[in-house]
Amino acid sequence: MSEIRQRKTAGGASNPTPTPANAKKPVPQANKNGGFTCMPLLLALVLIIGATVSTSFVLTKTLTFGYDPQALRKHFPRKTITLTTEELKQYDGKDPNKPVYLAINGRVYDVTAGRDKYYGPGGGYSFFSGVDAARAYITGCFQTHLTHDLRGLSQAEIDSLSTWSDFYEKHDIYFYVGQVVHEPIPDDAPLPEPCS
């Protein structure tokens, strides 16, 4: 009697001829909850983030390769704000939970990224924070000219302010946030005193 003999594998197990039923590729196994596990992917992600952050810390002593995450805000569209002179004062850098704003001739800039170096308490230019000190930007008088009052200055001097507004507007880490609306200055108000 003729008998079709099955080929034996090294271990002795039989290796049946593939049929449509048993030739199927293995399909991903569902976990107990019926979903597919993404643990390996998550683990890889955590490892990559961990390695990146550690490398950054070793090289730059910061977790972001020295880049200030605050500065990212510059690249996102924002609604502009309108403040009064009084409201602007709260952004003078003293409250670490608030951004630092300064203004030049009504235009308000976020200079939070410069808080530690210049604009926070003790910073070399902290007197500019929370105010519109347009006059001082022109005259360099940082005692009595920390005001938006430009009366008595020439048109050329007033025009020179654009150097500073451009500085903040085009800066990598500072940006325009809106405007400050001041009360009109009474005609009979005395001119700001010159620096002695």
Ligand code: HEM
């Ligand atoms: C109208 C006069 C002036 C104005 C309005 C002015 C304003 C400023 C401002 C706003 C900053 C900070 C820049 C930033 O945020 O990155 C700055 C930085 C600086 N200013 Fe002035 N400045 C004036 C005059 C001077 C003068 C006369 C000197 C030198 C004697 C000077 C030396 C500096 C230095 C060295 C820095 C950089 C400080 C640092 O990197 O720590 N500034 N200035």
